[in-house]
Amino acid sequence: MDIEEWLRSLGLQQYGTAFRENNVEAEVLLRLTAEDLKDIGVSSVGHRRKLLEAIAELRESSSAILAEGGKALTQVAELASAPASPTGAERRQLTVMFADLVGSTAISARVDPEEMSEIIRGYQNCCAGEITRFEGHIAKFMGDGVLAYFGWPRAHEDDAERAVRAGLAVASSVAQLRAPEGKPLACRVGIATGLVVVGELVGDKEARERAVVGETPTLASRLQDLARPGSVVVAESTRHLLGDLFELEDLGPQVLKGFETALKAFSVRGEGRAESRFEAFHTGALTKLIGREQELALLLERWSRAEDGEGQVILLSGEPGIGKSRIVRALREHLANESYIPLSNYCSPYHTNSALYPVVGLLERAAQFDRDDTPR
Ligand SMILES: Nc1ncnc2c1ncn2[C@@H]1O[C@H](COP(=O)(O)OP(=O)(O)OP(=O)(O)O)[C@@H](O)[C@H]1O
Ligand SMILES: [Mg+2]
Structure with a gap:
């Protein structure tokens, strides 16, 4: 199923790029909610309604075909996972x-x-x-x-x-x-x-x-x-x-x-043993930090409040690759001469079956365990 073509048929082709960038493929499309559409960037209520109705129609027609013994959903999923040019090199x-x-x-x-x-x-x-x-x-x-x-x-x-x-x-x-x-x-x-x-x-x-x-x-x-x-x-x-x-x-x-x-x-x-993915991929010198003065100023201001005994929690969130880890690195460079204990916990999609993986990682680094250490 060509999602951009489908959007065009609804007169909403302007969202083609956003759908693509958010990896909305056929199998995902059928399960999209209003909340998802908001996240994708469909801010107009009218457009959201129109999309949700069209998705509901798609869902109905594929389950109807399924009920008839067809394999619409599988076909949709197969199409989504098929290579871009299935026949050519x-x-x-x-x-x-x-x-x-x-x-x-x-x-x-x-x-x-x-x-x-x-x-x-x-x-x-x-x-x-x-x-x-x-x-x-x-x-x-x-x-x-x-x-x-x-x-x-x-x-x-x-x-x-x-x-x-x-x-x-x-x-x-x-x-x-x-x-x-x-x-x-x-x-x-x-x-x-x-x-x-x-x-x-x-x-x-x-x-x-x-x-x-x-x-x-x-x-x-x-x-x-x-x-x-x-x-x-x-x-x-x-x-x-x-x-x-x-x-x-x-x-x-x-x-x-x-x-x-x-x-x-x-x-x-x-x-x-890298502390984070960011550290693992940035072992050499980093390019100069561009902008982010306001964000850093805010973080440093909160730091000084924390130093005065007023504990602070900051949530830094943003799209993948927007520069979250880089800001944290810049903050730590600013605090290079301060005395504090950084504790870092990282989640990983490859360790979802490992209970408390982020905490285990933190403890392993803190205790400086080595690969060749014996259990005792
Ligand atoms: N303000 C900036 N100036 C210069 N380089 C930057 C800036 N922000 C980010 N970068 C660079 O862009 C790349 C991506 O940034 P970073 O890894 O910090 O993103 P992220 O938001 O932590 O991503 P993820 O969600 O994947 O963890 C890095 O190479 C980083 O050094
Ligand atoms: Mg990061």
Whole structure:
């Protein structure tokens, strides 16, 4: 469903950009409320009413088709998730992950083929679960090899980070699986980012797939060969996009089959220790702060009240990327010579299943826990 076209049919095409910028896609559109429309920037009551009525109509017609046995809602959702040009080739920046089961040939020599296929099925389920949890796309299972894309068909601003998180999750959940004789399984993961051309559908029936042309998938596979069992190795191109989000071990320049020059490779040790995403992505000098005099003056004025014993709470809210963290950083620079204890708690969409994650992070940083510390 083309939302801009739909808006045009209602004579409300002026909201096209706002809908797009707010990621209102077909499946979301059907659930929009008056409050959502306000947030999107539809301030006119008349326009809101008109939109809500049109949405209700859409909802009715899709449930009517559903009732008739059709699949309108699924179709709407499918259309929303379909790539922009489903048939043609597309040039894309893609993060490619390649995962491989360690020692599978040796295991298959020891066990019955049926048992082996059971093991491979468990392993593939494990990979598929983690990769889709981070919204990656499984391009292909090749026996015990798994090829996945992050950035196609749907791109996210943090595809490299998603790929690494998925890679770590795959490695740790494969380690929970057991070979028939009880030994834990292990896999290796390689990740690389680069420009590729996601091509037209090739092959026939079940073998139909979109060919990704470019050296990135080969690089991911070569890096996977380098990885120690249970670990994730990333290319320089991916590392660039990760800031200090993860703790990486430089493996030095590596000569890889098919690549003329030696390439850098990094093994992921785990989550980084940066206090916040802002710190993780801004390790060098920042550009000069522009404007924000009033906001800073207000914050400093409240600071002095707090110093006088009048406790203060300030809520700083705004759109993503508007400069909230930067203002906090500027405030802390102004307070560099003061004595105070900053306590920072950060939420993360990747840790919604971890109870009290922000508090745990705060305590870990305060206690200066190290990755290699023993539990006691
Ligand atoms: N007033 C400013 N002068 C110069 N650079 C700025 C200013 N405000 C923000 N920036 C820069 O813009 C980028 C985004 O800002 P920032 O990360 O602070 O946004 P945010 O509102 O905290 O975003 P998010 O909601 O994603 O956390 C950063 O690189 C920051 O340094
Ligand atoms: Mg921020």
